[in-house]
Amino acid sequence: MPANKTAFNDALKKASNAAWDQRWDTAIKEYRRALHEFPDDTSAHSGLALALQESNKLDESLAEYKFLAKMQSNDPVPLARVAILLEKMNRKGDAVAAYMQLAELYQQQKQMNKAVEAWRKATTLDPDLTEPHEKLAAAFTEAGHEGPAAREWLALAKIAQRGGDFPRATQCAERALALEPDNTQARFLLNELTGRGASLAAQAGASPVELARRSALSRLASSVLDDKTPWRRGDSGGRAGVDVDSLLARAIDAQENGQSREAIELYEQILAAGVSRPEVQFNLAILYQNTLRHDDAIALLNQTARAPQFAVASHFALGQSYRAQNKVDMALDHYLQAMKIVDLTTVNRSQADQVIRLYESLSDSYHVIGDDATAQKYRATLLDFLNSKGWQDKVREVREHIATVAMGGTPLSMQEVFETPETQRVIELLRTSDELLRAGKLYAAGELVYQSIEIAPNYLPAHAQLAEIALASGRTSQAIDKYATLAETAEVRRDLPKAISFYKHALKLAPEDVTRRSKLINVLVQSGDLPEALNEFETVGKGLEAAGEIQKAADKYNEGLMLAARAGVVSDTVTNLQRNLGAAYMKLYEYDKALIVFQELERAAPDDELARYYLIELYLRTGQTAAGERELDTLLERYADAPQHVEAVLTSLAEASPDEPVIVRRLAQHYAARGETTKAIQLLDDLGERLLNQDRKAEAINVIQDIIVLKPPRVDDYRRLLLELREPVEA
Structure with missing residues (x-):
């Protein structure tokens, strides 16, 4: 066919x-x-x-x-x-x-x-x-x-x-490194892979400071016999007449024999000679630290922390020195930095930003607490971990646990895991629980989670697992309440990434909950994620509109726009908020306010066709017919090569304003141009009758003239009607 x-x-x-x-x-x-x-x-x-x-x-x-x-x-x-x-x-x-x-x-x-x-x-x-x-x-x-x-x-x-x-x-x-010689991550990784710069895993049982000290001594000892060592060349910049090799050999020997004072004096002479190798600086820093000269140690450690092979050890030693000086906040900052560096070596690039944000959030939370007991607990945790056998392998094991938790949407850092009592036991319980959950064995999965909570009652991923089990068993409201409680707990702890994650979980299950979405907005603003916060403002506003609370929706759109203006944010979301605000004002019949919104939007985005559409409607509603016609002409010119769009716009406007001659007559002209004369005549005839019923004779006359031009079957009847309207018969 x-x-x-x-x-x-x-x-x-x-x-x-x-x-x-x-x-x-x-x-x-x-x-x-x-x-x-x-x-x-x-x-x-x-x-x-x-x-x-x-x-x-x-x-x-x-x-x-x-x-x-x-x-x-x-x-x-x-x-x-x-x-x-x-x-x-x-x-x-x-x-x-x-x-x-x-x-x-x-x-x-x-x-x-x-x-x-x-x-x-x-x-x-x-x-x-x-x-x-x-x-x-x-x-x-x-x-x-x-x-x-x-x-x-x-x-x-x-x-x-x-x-x-x-x-x-x-x-x-x-x-x-061949492409980018200064890439510190590549250097750090190469050191780890090849053993250059100390293979930490090969010397289990030693702290990172001790491992770095041994590595520095070994590298310095090797360099004494190496003709290519920088200070043995004429371009070293060292002081003339100074036998650096001899000083270095004596310094190493004194350090290894526990003669700290002599070793310090020799290393200081080496630095004074113009040698600035991080191995020398690090060894001298540790000697300063061991002799309680913490300010001198801190000055050198801040320099060696920039060298990839000494970064972890330097930050850890800085934490020790600041702790000895009772500067708890500074100590915590460097302990966290040490752990973050270790953590970042176990993740790929796409995860790095999230890990960095998590540590920033943790640092903020510790600064809020700022008590010595917390500092001591964290220091002890980190010491135990970094002194344990095979700690680098354990980093990878913990990261696997973190990746599993993250798949459920809960951001987590290694430090949080290490703070957990009986870490390995808790990880194993939750891993097995997750396997049982996927197998549909919900009761058994829940029992293991409760066991982990008995061990570590404040470990939030365990509580999040309970929410997942509740959801799998059909107890949706219980899961929502659990996620909401977790979000509020994380917010109190200033753990904003988790608060955001848990609020999103709750809202995924109950998207119409405007109250919780408003709480999510507050947390997003606190965390500096303004684009996401603005998206949520739009979602809240639409939810309020769906519930018939138009004024509250307009207030929420306004709130989002004020935030965007203060922060200087310009984005598609801001444009959507403006459109939604204007449309809300129209529903509230506040046409003057709506007109201002869409005029501003048109100035900011002249190509915004939807804004121009609303402006046409608003100009006509407020009696500004000439302005409305100008906007309509501009919009229709854009659609000159798309007649279906012209018809769609005119039809929509005609439905919104069925008694507006400017629109209906344009639509009739469009139909006539496409050869749909009968449709055009009927449209105009209906409009003319409505105008006469409203005693709008002058406008009705224009419409009848349009009909006559189209030569309808009963054209004489229309001509007689036109004469009657122009010269009414006296009663």
């Missing part, structure tokens, strides 16, 4: 109008009707895919976009939508494959910026996948961007290290 072009065009037009009005169910129906006539039409498939996505019918939308990607194999847009949808559906493996395919297509089209963006998305979704990192490294190298290329090789080195492929890890770290 041949396709019906008229039916196809009619369906496509109705679908477009419905999509414009966000009536997605109608749009879906009409797009499918259009495809019944022409099954391979890409514009209909594209519209249907969008409508299905907006209706949250993601599987069907995905199928449409896949069809489009196959039909338009050289167009990256459908494939990009496939990747985004797969990511939204949490199908990470498929999403990664789609992003890789998308990147290849962009690369073929020489759109390298977009190819890089797609590869980066792939690395975010699967941080341990090597291919996108390799592609990024090659692309950055070819473009001459050595720093970004080096960071990709560093990421590959860490992946190889985690996989136990140490030769490959070493090779990648060396390539990173």
Whole structure:
């Protein structure tokens, strides 16, 4: 049966109008009707895919976009939508494959910026996948961007290290350093992989300070016999006539024999000679510390902390010196810094920012507490850990636990885990509980969680696990209450990342809870995450509107805009807040306020078609017809090549203002221009009758004249009516 072009065009037009009005169910129906006539039409498939996505019918939308990607194999847009949808559906493996395919297509089209963006998305979704990192490294190298290329090789080195492929890890770290010699992370990793700069794992049982001291002595002893040592060359900058080798050999011998005073004097002479190697500085700092010269030790340790191979030990020793001086806050800062450095060596780049934020939050919370007991407890915890056998391996074990907890949405740092009583036992209980939960054995899973809480009652991930078990057993309200309690607890502790996470968990289960969402906004503002806070302002406002509380919604939109103005934030979210505020004012019949909002929005974003649409409606509602016509002319000019959009705009405006001649007459002209004369006449006839009923004769006369121009079947009747209106018959 041949396709019906008229039916196809009619369906496509109705679908477009419905999509414009966000009536997605109608749009879906009409797009499918259009495809019944022409099954391979890409514009209909594209519209249907969008409508299905907006209706949250993601599987069907995905199928449409896949069809489009196959039909338009050289167009990256459908494939990009496939990747985004797969990511939204949490199908990470498929999403990664789609992003890789998308990147290849962009690369073929020489759109390298977009190819890089797609590869980066792939690395975010699967941080341990090597291919996108390799592609990024090659692309950055070819473009001459050595720093970004080096960071990709560093990421590959860490992946190889985690996989136990140490030769490959070493090779990648060396390539990173070849591109960016000052990359401290690459140097630190290479030191760890090759043993240069002390293999901490090989000397279990020693503290990081002792390990670093041994390493420094060993490196200095080796350098005495090395002709290539900087101070043995003419360009060393050392003082002429000073035998640095002799001083160094004597200093090492004195230090190893416990002659601290003599060793200090010799090391000071070496520094005075112009030698500034971190090994010398670190050894002298520890000697100062052992002889209670903490100010002198602190000055040197602040310098050696910048050397990757001494960073952990230096911060730990700084914590010891500040603690000896009873400067608790300073001591805690450096203990936390030491732990953060260890923590960062176990994560990939995509996780690093989150880990840094967690430690900043923890530092804030300890400064609030600031008591000596807490400092002593944390110092003891860190000492026990860093003095324990195989502590670097334990770092990785703990990180696996943290990654598991993070998959549930709870941010966690290593320090929090180490503070927990019987850490290994608690981790094992929660790991087994998680396995039982996934197997559907909820009672047994809960029992293990309660055991872990008995050991560590303040360990929040255990309580979060109880919420997950409650949710799995169908006790949703109990899970919501648990997450809300956890959020409030974290907020009191000033652990803002956790507070944000727990509030989001609760809101995912009860999205209409405006009170909790307002609390989330407060925490987001406190944490400095203003873009996310503004998104939540929009969500709260829409929730209030849905509940019929329009004035409260307008107040919330205003609050968000005031925050954005104070912070100087300019974003799409701010624009959405302005649109929502203007629309709320219209619902409240506060047209003057709405007009001001949309005028400001139009000045800020002249291409904002929705703002211009609302301005047309507002000008007409407030009697500013000429201004409304000017805005309408401007908007319709934009759609000169898209008649379906012209019709959608005019139809929507006519529905909003059915008795406004300016709009209805324009719509009639549009119908007439498309050959739909009968429809145009009927539209004008209905308008004319309404105007006469409202005693608006002058406007009715203009409408009747429009009808006569169209030559309706009973044109003489309209002419007689026109004469009667112009020259009324006397009674």
